[in-house]
Amino acid sequence: MTEQMTRKKINSRIAEEIDRNLRQAFDDMAEQPVPDRFTDLLAQLKSAESTRKGGGEKDA
Template identity: 55%
Template sequence: MPETPPKPRLRRDIDENLKRVYEDALSLEVPDRFKDLLAQLKSAEAARKAEGGQ
């Protein structure tokens, strides 16, 4: 049985809710643990490059 396309209002409501969730996620601060992990990765990459690796 073929699916019927969502009704325009339902589609608009879904779009608005997805945008709201996305914007909320963007406003969250990156946890310190993630920042620490990123710093460790950058440090390891810099050390590898300094040793002549790529």
């Protein structure tokens, strides 16, 4: 039974380390600026939406 408890502790520590590393990787990625191509695309979509709404068409 001691061996089983030791395995659980090791597995728990491994899972905690994986969790910590994943959080760090995603936190680092979330701090990166949004690429220009995405902000340009969002601007195009907003422009198309305002043109559609301003053109007298009814929303579905």
